[in-house]
Each structure stands twice: as structure tokens, then as C-alpha cells.
Amino acid sequence: MVIDVDAGLVERLILELARHGAYGETGVWRTAYSPEWVAAQDQVAAWFGEAGLEARRDAVGNVWGTLAGSEGGPVIATGSHIDSQTPGGRYDGALGVIAGLVALRTLREQFGTPRRTLEAVSLCEEEASRFHATNFWGSRAIVGEIAPGEPDQIRDRDGMSIGEAMREVGLDPERIPEARRDDLDIFIELHIEQGPILEEERLPVGVVDAITSIRHYVIELRGRSDHAGARPMAGRLDPLAGFAEIATAVIGVALESGAPAVTTVGRVEVEPNLPSAVPDKVTFTLDSRHPDRQAVDAQHARQEQLMREIAGRRGLEISWTTPLDLPACPSDSSVVAALEQAATEQGIPYRRMHSGAGHDTQNIAKVAKTAMVFARSKDGRSHTPEELTSVEDAVAAIRVLTATLRQLAY
Amino acid sequence: MVIDVDAGLVERLILELARHGAYGETGVWRTAYSPEWVAAQDQVAAWFGEAGLEARRDAVGNVWGTLAGSEGGPVIATGSHIDSQTPGGRYDGALGVIAGLVALRTLREQFGTPRRTLEAVSLCEEEASRFHATNFWGSRAIVGEIAPGEPDQIRDRDGMSIGEAMREVGLDPERIPEARRDDLDIFIELHIEQGPILEEERLPVGVVDAITSIRHYVIELRGRSDHAGARPMAGRLDPLAGFAEIATAVIGVALESGAPAVTTVGRVEVEPNLPSAVPDKVTFTLDSRHPDRQAVDAQHARQEQLMREIAGRRGLEISWTTPLDLPACPSDSSVVAALEQAATEQGIPYRRMHSGAGHDTQNIAKVAKTAMVFARSKDGRSHTPEELTSVEDAVAAIRVLTATLRQLAY
Numbered sequence: 007m008v009i010d011v012d013a014g015l016v017e018r019l020i021l022e023l024a025r026h027g028a029y030g031e032t033g034v035w036r037t038a039y040s041p042e043w044v045a046a047q048d049q050v051a052a053w054f055g056e057a058g059l060e061a062r063r064d065a066v067g068n069v070w071g072t073l074a075g076s077e078g079g080p081v082i083a084t085g086s087h088i089d090s091q092t093p094g095g096r097y098d099g100a101l102g103v104i105a106g107l108v109a110l111r112t113l114r115e116q117f118g119t120p121r122r123t124l125e126a127v128s129l130c131e132e133e134a135s136r137f138h139a140t141n142f143w144g145s146r147a148i149v150g151e152i153a154p155g156e157p158d159q160i161r162d163r164d165g166m167s168i169g170e171a172m173r174e175v176g177l178d179p180e181r182i183p184e185a186r187r188d189d190l191d192i193f194i195e196l197h198i199e200q201g202p203i204l205e206e207e208r209l210p211v212g213v214v215d216a217i218t219s220i221r222h223y224v225i226e227l228r229g230r231s232d233h234a235g236a237r238p239m240a241g242r243l244d245p246l247a248g249f250a251e252i253a254t255a256v257i258g259v260a261l262e263s264g265a266p267a268v269t270t271v272g273r274v275e276v277e278p279n280l281p282s283a284v285p286d287k288v289t290f291t292l293d294s295r296h297p298d299r300q301a302v303d304a305q306h307a308r309q310e311q312l313m314r315e316i317a318g319r320r321g322l323e324i325s326w327t328t329p330l331d332l333p334a335c336p337s338d339s340s341v342v343a344a345l346e347q348a349a350t351e352q353g354i355p356y357r358r359m360h361s362g363a364g365h366d367t368q369n370i371a372k373v374a375k376t377a378m379v380f381a382r383s384k385d386g387r388s389h390t391p392e393e394l395t396s397v398e399d400a401v402a403a404i405r406v407l408t409a410t411l412r413q414l415a416y
Numbered sequence: 417m418v419i420d421v422d423a424g425l426v427e428r429l430i431l432e433l434a435r436h437g438a439y440g441e442t443g444v445w446r447t448a449y450s451p452e453w454v455a456a457q458d459q460v461a462a463w464f465g466e467a468g469l470e471a472r473r474d475a476v477g478n479v480w481g482t483l484a485g486s487e488g489g490p491v492i493a494t495g496s497h498i499d500s501q502t503p504g505g506r507y508d509g510a511l512g513v514i515a516g517l518v519a520l521r522t523l524r525e526q527f528g529t530p531r532r533t534l535e536a537v538s539l540c541e542e543e544a545s546r547f548h549a550t551n552f553w554g555s556r557a558i559v560g561e562i563a564p565g566e567p568d569q570i571r572d573r574d575g576m577s578i579g580e581a582m583r584e585v586g587l588d589p590e591r592i593p594e595a596r597r598d599d600l601d602i603f604i605e606l607h608i609e610q611g612p613i614l615e616e617e618r619l620p621v622g623v624v625d626a627i628t629s630i631r632h633y634v635i636e637l638r639g640r641s642d643h644a645g646a647r648p649m650a651g652r653l654d655p656l657a658g659f660a661e662i663a664t665a666v667i668g669v670a671l672e673s674g675a676p677a678v679t680t681v682g683r684v685e686v687e688p689n690l691p692s693a694v695p696d697k698v699t700f701t702l703d704s705r706h707p708d709r710q711a712v713d714a715q716h717a718r719q720e721q722l723m724r725e726i727a728g729r730r731g732l733e734i735s736w737t738t739p740l741d742l743p744a745c746p747s748d749s750s751v752v753a754a755l756e757q758a759a760t761e762q763g764i765p766y767r768r769m770h771s772g773a774g775h776d777t778q779n780i781a782k783v784a785k786t787a788m789v790f791a792r793s794k795d796g797r798s799h800t801p802e803e804l805t806s807v808e809d810a811v812a813a814i815r816v817l818t819a820t821l822r823q824l825a826y
Contacts, residue, residue, distance in 0.1 A: 199646060200643050200645075200646040201643060201645075201646030201647050201648070202646075202647060202648075202651060203648070206651075218645055220645065220692075222691050222692075224691075232796070233610050233611060233772065233773060233796075233798055233799065234678065234680035234682060234703045234705070234772075235610075235611075235628055235630065235678060235703075235705050235771070235772030235773040235774070236609065236610040236611025236612075236771075236772040236773050236796065236798065237611050237612060237678075237772070237796060238611070238612075238613070238675045238676070238678065238772075239667075239670050239671050239674075239675065239677070239678055239679075240675065241612060241616075241796075244667075244680075246663065246680075246681050246682070246684070247663065247664070247667050247681075249660070249663075250659070250660040250661075250663035250664045250667070250681075251660075251664055253656065253657065253659075253660035254657070254660045254661055254664065257649075257654075257657050257660070260649050261649050264649075265648045265649065265650065266648070267649070268644065268645060268647075268648065268649055269649075270644035270654075270656075270691075270692070270693070270694055271656050271657075271660075272644060272656070272686070272689070272690050272691050272692060272693050272694065272695060273686060273689045273690060273691050274656070274684055274686045274689070276682070276683060276684045279682070279683045279684070280682050280683060281632050281634075281680075281682050281683050281701035281703050281740075282630075282632075282680070282682060282703055283680070283682050283799070284680055284682065285682060291691035293644045293645075293691050293692055295644070295645050330691075361645070361646075362643065362644075362645030362646040362647070362648075363643060363645040363646050364645070386642070386643075386646065386647060386651075388643055388646065389643065389693070
């Protein structure tokens with residue numbers, strides 16, 4: 007049965023939601039608990055109501071819209087996050103919020119009351135763009151993984167705690183535990199791909215069978231600062247030269263294993279950072295990802311071995327922390343199968359793929375069966391006002407989501 | 417004839433001069449035209465007077481002390497700079513100022529009026545530690561190489577121009593051309609080595625036969641920022657990976673040619689410098705030095721070829737500027753011979769060596785015959801409050817300087 011989704015409605019919702027925190031021509035700057043965020047969540051709640059869903063804001067600020075099923079029971083939910091990068095674009099997160107709204111509205115209009123209860127959700131925070139020490143605030147609240155002290159400890163650049171920011175918008179951080187859900191059976195998130203694979207393969211849609219693991223190392227490499235002219239090469243303990251060799255080696259590990267392994271050195275700080283001084287210390291990050299749980303262990307072990315070996319051979323001290331360490335999150339095979347069946351049924355070309363980025367879904371996977379739908383990203387761009395997903399591709403992805411929900415809930 | 421230098425006097429002068437701008441236990445923070453600088457130059461002028469020299473401050477703030485010769489004619493001068501790093505130590509520059517004072521005082525006391533005129537000088541600025549866009553302000557004034565617009569253009573971190581800073585201490589930048597000297601025949605600078613070579617060879621003194629060339633490249637390497645997870649390795653244009661290969665290669669050029677070639681990558685700036693983003697741009701410095709004029713041309717050519725080759729192979733854009741490009745400065749062979757003869761005569765072990773750092777001497781070499789004397793640096797340290805030259809080594813170097821001046825001027 008072909009699901010018809012209103013392309014005009016999708017386009018209008020994308021543009022209207024992007025007004026809240028509009029940045030330049032096509033950008034969005036909408037951080038958690040900001041006035042723009044309040045306006046956007048209020049807008050979503052109003053749209054939920056207009057679509058015939060029962061709208062409510064939970065204790066952490068997620069906005070839910072419920073289409074109650076005739077049989078009740080555990081819930082099938084869909085959605086994504088409402089906050090953006092600084093600046094971000096119109097699609098990252100927002101498209102998944104709109105997709106949930108459009109899917110439930112379409113199902114209600116075309117098929118009436120479902121057998122099982124469906125919910126759409128606009129999650130409050132995912133990007134860590136305002137509160138750098140956290141992310142997944144909305145989905146962590148849903149699975150009960152916000153620690154009691156966090157609302158006071160996590161602060162934005164102006165020093166405001168996330169708890170104070172919540173109070174400013176009428177939310178009581180003491181009540182965060184009330185946002186916990188223990189009645190979710192299935193969660194499906196639609197999101198833009200944020201990468202080039204679908205575009206390169208000329209496919210509008212991806213069915214996500216795993217979210218990659220992500221580990222961030224923060225590495226300190228310490229040598230000895232020396233005068234760039236007066237100290238001969240032979241006696242140097244140059245952490246920059248050591249860093250260069252390490253960066254080449256750890257990136258080389260991902261190049262050698264080939265896709266889907268990726269490794270990025272994205273941040274580097276050099277001290278004292280002077281043209282005429284051999285540095286004293288280089289601090290850098292290593293972002294190492296692989297969607298396969300066994301492969302990633304081998305990847306980390308090889309990279310750590312290389313870092314130790316190179317530093318040791320050069321007489322440099324090395325140490326690291328891993329402030330972010332998310333395991334790979336395989337999708338539920340029955341949900342993946344439902345998505346694939348729906349795509350085939352709707353005649354929409356797709357491929358199975360992993361997600362190279364992290365998503366709220368990997369938190370919700372702790373309490374529900376999950377999978378994701380990707381929509382093609384122009385030029386693979388994301389986290390920028392230039393990110394773009396065509397209305398046609400957005401509609402194709404929403405049709406796959408809607409058809410899947412119909413199959414599961416009716 | 418053995419020259420006797422008063423070690424107690426040398427030690428006292430080092431400690432007293434270091435009071436002006438004292439920083440912590442052993443450091444000095446004395447930038448050009450600061451109140452500490454004024455006090456230090458006034459102190460030096462007073463010491464010149466007490467030593468029987470005719471003291472005067474020139475139009476740029478250099479302080480000269482003259483011991484007129486019975487025959488007059490072109491001048492034989494010695495000295496170094498009074499300003500420091502931020503913070504620096506007690507010896508860099510200051511020891512050469514004190515050495516000139518002690519040498520002329522000793523000669524006058526022990527040998528009376530010279531045949532040729534001797535001058536000691538405390539140069540106003542060498543380190544570029546306050547006005548980052550310049551250095552060698554004192555010696556450039558002496559050779560007439562300060563451009564008319566510079567006093568207004570060069571500013572410190574607070575936005576004050578070097579011309580305004582001069583006016584604050586009673587100097588008129590319009591009169592800088594009056595500091596030019598066309599009557600210098602010989603200039604000898606005593607300086608701490610700032611490197612480990614004399615210490616490693618257990619020698620108190622070095623006779624400098626050349627000052628290295630110094631070229632600073634500022635290199636921009638531009639790729640394309642991408643999501644660290646969503647963009648596979650294969651399609652990346654990663655300027656950080658390119659930077660790592662380039663840094664290894666250009667440092668490798670100096671390692672392969674061996675001493676005295678040196679190459680340092682000391683400053684790196686990454687944009688956007690985020691753990692989860694392939695960078696867009698890496699800007700870095702390359703400090704490439706060699707004391708031999710032909711060898712350095714080959715070194716630069718090879719390094720430029722490697723940078724272009726690596727960037728090109730990786731699809732990265734590369735461009736650079738060379739904001740600092742000082743040619744190698746060979747010492748005058750007759751002055752070197754006089755220094756070596758004096759060291760031998762005084763029974764002081766020494767070696768000939770090049771200077772890996774830049775010095776005022778390389779400017780004054782444009783109008784006079786020059787050479788330098790190095791005093792051993794503990795642990796090769798410099799540009800830090802921990803820099804140290806023992807009183808014994810300072811006295812040994814001053815004896816070589818004094819004996820040389822005696823030989824040349826009496």
C-alpha cells in the first residue's frame with residue numbers, strides 16, 4: 007500500500023521550524039533552553055495538537071505527541087532532537103522531529119486509530135552545543151541516565167548551569183527522573199545522513215543497521231622546549247615531531263583497515279606555540295570509530311600500541327584520557343527488517359549502512375528496540391548552515407518511516 | 417699578558433642589573449621602553465661614568481660609553497642588548513652589556529688610554545618580546561635600517577606604537593636617523609650560547625665564526641572540514657594528516673643533512689579545532705636554519721619541494737609567506753683570528769662554532785667587521801628564568817673579549 011506524504015507540508019514545516027533561531031539565510035542557532043528553543047518546542051507542541059495528537063512536555067523538556075492505540079501496551083515512538091549546532095542547519099535533528107509529526111498525522115488521517123500506541127517526540131538536547139560537558143540530555147533523561155548532580159555541575163560558557171537554564175524555562179531539574187520511560191517498545195529515529203555515501207550511490211534513503219562506536223582520546227605528549235637555533239637536532243626531545251609521527255600512524259590504522267573504520271585528529275594545542283621554540287608539549291585529540299564491536303577493540307589496541315611505541319622511542323612522555331567512549335550500537339534486526347520491507351513496498355531505493363555519527367537512538371537502545379532511517383545529505387555536509395536535504399529525499403525517508411509505523415502499529 | 421678580570425665585580429653587576437625587572441627568584445621581565453628598561457639603561461649609563469667612560473644615550477635609546485683613543489679614527493665597539501624575554505633570565509643580552517663595561521673598565525684601569533677609540537654599548541631592543549613585529553630595534557637604528565613609518569606601525573599588545581613608547585621615555589622617534597653610526601670599524605658581541613654544545617664539550621668559551629641564517633615560513637594548508645564519523649577516510653581532504661606528513665618530511669631534511677642544519681615546527685593553529693571534525697585548515701610555522709649560505713639554499717629548496725609535493729598528492733591547497741628571512745652572517749676572519757689568539761694567550765679552552773640564534777651582530781655586520789664570543793650556558797637553556805652562566809665562565813669569556821680589545825686598540 008503506497009503511503010502518500012504531503013511534500014508541500016514537509017517543506018512548509020521545515021521552513022517554519024527554522025525560523026526559531028534563524029541564522030543568516032539558511033542557518034539555525036538554537037541551543038537547549040534558549041528563547042528560540044522554547045519557541046520551537048511550543049511550535050512543535052502546537053503542531054502535535056493540530057495533528058490530533060495529545061501533546062505534553064515532559065520533566066526535562068522533551069515534547070511528546072501521542073496517538074493512543076486501541077489496544078494500548080508498550081509504545082512505538084519516533085523523533086529526533088530540536089537543538090542545533092552553533093550555527094547548524096535546518097535539518098540536523100529538526101527533520102526527524104518533523105518526520106515524526108508528519109508520519110503520525112499522515113497515519114491518523116489515512117488509517118485512523120492504530121492498534122498500538124504511537125508517539126512522536128521532539129528531544130530537548132543532543133548537540134552539546136551550549137553545555138559542552140554533556141549531550142543526549144533528552145534521551146538520557148528518558149532512560150534515567152542523568153546523574154543527580156549533573157544539573158548543577160554542567161555549565162555553559164557564561165557559567166550558567168543546565169539546571170538554572172531549565173528553571174528559566176519553567177522546568178524543575180529535581181523532577182528530571184519523572185521523564186524516564188519504561189514503556190517504550192520500539193524507537194525509530196529519522197535523521198539526515200551527515201555524510202556523502204547516499205549521494206555517492208545516488209540513493210535517497212539509508213536503513214541504519216548500527217551506530218558506530220565513538221572514543222575520544224585526549225593525548226598529552228611532553229618533550230623539552232629548546233631554542234630552535236641553538237639546540238642541534240640530535241639532542242632534541244621534540245613533541246611536535248613525535249605528534250606528527252603519531253598522527254600519521256593512528257590515521258594510517260584506519261586507512262589500512264579501510265571502511266567503515268575512521269580516525270580523525272581534529273584538535274591540536276601546542277605549548278608554547280612559538281615559531282622559534284621546539285615545543286614543550288602537544289595536546290591533541292584522537293577520534294576513533296568503528297561500528298563493529300570486535301573490530302573497534304583491535305583498532306584501539308593498535309592505535310594505543312603505536313602511540314606508546316613512538317613516544318617511547320623518541321623519549322617523550324605520553325598520557326591520555328578518554329572523555330568520550332560510546333560503544334557501538336547495533337540496530338534491532340526486526341526493526342531493520344521492517345524498515346527494509348517498507349522501503350521495498352514503497353518502491354524507494356535504499357541501502358543498509360551504519361551511522362558514523364552518534365545519535366539519541368544509541369541511548370534509547372538501552373530500553374527499546376531501535377533503528378534509524380537516513381535521508382541523503384547534499385555534499386555530505388552537516389553542522390553548517392549549508393546542510394541541505396531535498397524535499398524529495400525528505401519525503402522518501404518519511405514515507406519509509408510512515409510505512410514502517412503503519413506495519414508495526416496497525 | 418694575562419688579563420685579570422674581577423670576578424666579584426662581574427657577579428655583582430649581573431645581580432644588580434637583574435634587579436631592574438626582576439621576575440621571581442632568578443628571572444627578568446624587561447621589555448623595551450618600559451620603566452624597568454629606563455632604570456636599567458640609567459644604571460648602565462651610571463656605571464659607564466663610574467668606569468671613566470663618557471656615557472651618552474643615542475636617539476633610539478642605546479646607551480654608549482666611550483673610552484677615547486689617542487689616535488681617534490674608526491671605533492672598536494662591544495656590547496649586547498638590555499631587553500629581555502617575557503620572562504627571560506639574567507644573562508641573555510645583559511651579560512654582553514656587562515662584559516663591554518667590565519672590559520673597558522679593566523683596560524682603562526690596567527692599560528690606561530688606548531691608541532684607538534673603544535666603545536661599550538647597551539642596545540635598546542633585540543628580543544621582539546614587547547613589539548612582536550620587530551626586533552633588533554637598537555642595532556637596526558645604528559645601521560640606518562629603521563624605515564620612516566615603522567615607529568607608528570609597530571604596536572605592542574596594548575596597541576601602543578613603538579614611537580609612542582619612545583616618546584613616553586623622552587625619545588623622539590623623528591630623530592631615530594641620528595642614531596646611525598658610520599664610524600664603526602669592528603664590533604664584537606659577547607653573549608651566552610643558549611645551546612648545549614659548549615657544555616657537552618666541557619668548554620667555557622666559543623668563538624663564533626658565523627651566525628646562522630634564519631627563515632620563518634608561515635604555511636597555510638587548506639583541505640575540507642568533514643564530520644569525523646560520517647565522512648569515510650577515502651574521500652577526505654584532511655589538512656591535519658597532510659600537516660603531519662609535511663612536518664615529518666621537513667624535519668627529516670635537517671635530520672638527514674645533520675648538524676649544523678636545524679628545522680623546527682614550533683607553532684600550529686588548527687581550524688575549527690574540534691575533536692569530531694576533520695579540520696578545514698592548518699596554519700603552521702617552519703623555522704629553517706643553516707650557517708652556510710649555499711647549504712641553506714639547498715635546504716629551503718628541498719623543504720619547499722616536499723611541502724608542494726605532499727600537499728599536491730593529497731589534494732590540499734598550500735601557500736606560505738616568509739615573514740623572517742635573515743641570511744647567514746659569516747664573522748670577519750681577522751676578528752675571529754684575534755679572538756682565537758686572545759683565548760690561546762689567556763689559556764682559555766675554546767672552540768670555533770656558529771651561532772644558531774640570531775643576534776644584533778648580524779645587523780652591525782652591514783657596517784663593521786664583526787665576530788662574537790659565547791659563554792657556556794647551563795643545560796643549554798635560554799629564554800627562561802632558569803638560564804644560567806657561571807661566574808667563572810662569564811669571566812673566562814670576558815677575559816677573551818678584553819684581551820682581544822687590548823690587542824686591537826692598544
